[in-house]
Amino acid sequence: MVHFGHANALRQAKALGDYLVVGVHTDEEIAKHKGPPVFTEQERYKMIRAIKWVDEVVEGAPYVTTLETLDKYNCDFCVHGDDITTTADGIDTYHLVKAAGRYKEVERTRGVSTTDMVGRMLLMTREHFKRGQADLGLDHSATIPFTACSQFLPTSRKIVQFSEGKEPRPGDKVVYVAGAFDLLHVGHLDFLEAAKAEGDFLIVGLHTDPTVNRYKGANYPIMNLHERVLSVLACKYVNEVVIGAPYAVTKELMGHFNVDIVCHGKTPIMPDTDGSDPYALPKSLDRFKCVSSNNRMTTERIVDRIIQHR
Incomplete structure (x- = not known):
């Protein structure tokens, strides 16, 4: 998924420097380490490019960020949210850049995550959530979300x-x-x-x-x-x-x-x-x-x- 929580992390990352390069993983890498992606890699490349704080997108970026990757794209440091990500083997995906002192952290957006979004969509598949307003006794002028x-x-x-x-x-x-x-x-x-x-x-x-x-x-x-x-x-x-x-x-x-x-x-x-x-x-x-x-x-x-x- 690509949602406003990601956009907020990219906004914070851009504020730490002048030019923001965003590495996006392939479907194969995500399926291996996290599970099946919701959007395809081509869709995710397009969605990240459309976020206004992004200057450049690296397609098929490695799941574990290396110093070689940073140097290849002339990046001074790497940024991630304060939620830890690991490989399928439980290794911190940023351990190499952290050890080299080329890692900075931003605050994740509380109250939203991909898991949360997926959960909301799965709720829709349960029949008792599909009843109409009349069945629920809701007023059409109601302002509750x-x-x-x-x-x-x-x-x-x-x-x-x-x-x-x-x-x-x-x-x-x-x-x-x-x-x-x-x-x-x-x-x-x-x-x-x-x-x-x-x-x-x-x-x-x-x-x-x-x-x-x-x-x-x-x-x-x-x-x-x-x-x-x-x-x-x-x-x-x-x-x-x-x-x-x-x-x-x-x-x-x-x-x-x-x-x-x-x-x-x-x-x-x-x-x-x-x-x-x-x-x-x-x-x-x-x-x-x-x-x-x-x-x-x-x-x-x-x-x-x-x-x-x-």
Whole structure:
């Protein structure tokens, strides 16, 4: 998996120097030492390259980091989180660089891990989690997140650390997209890249958890709103995020952010609660465009991969 916890580690690593090189292991190496990977190596290379603090990706990096590897890519030191990783034989994967004094540690993001994410997806496969809102006696206007199993505690400081904090420049063409962006994956990245290509400044509206649950059902979203905010903010194509964006694109929203064009992917658009088209306004203004990611990856496919390897 690649999630905002990884992005936060890379953000901290970049802050320790000037140029960040990220080594990504092959599927074979991960399967040997950790278990079957959720994303393929090609997908993981693409996802790491899309994180805004990353300058270079080394494909197929060795599982045990050596001094030769650091020297080959002109790296002064190696960085890892404060959670220890070992090989299948129980050896510290960073023992060589630690002994040479070329190792630095950053704090892991508490409340999130790949194991945690996998656990949330497996919960979805249990039938009693698939009942609808009516069966659970929940009010449709409820504001509780459906991802109650999340242990992540968001803070304003964390959002500021991930945010660019920049306004569009005069003359910039502002693009707006909205959605769940749950378990950010290569399909999302390709869509965001295509949307960004339609202008200069990309704003992503993220729907609340109850809104996402209304149009996706089951136990979605897997990641709560705050987790999805950090995941999207870490993407290099994204300039700004609207936290808890309205489902319908309104005149107020377009005016407030000076939106020039609203984009949506090829996925079906569910009507609003009153049956109306949530994109009716930008369509009537001829400021709506359907863009294709040319990628068939979906959050559901990721869940299916987890189930297959459970």
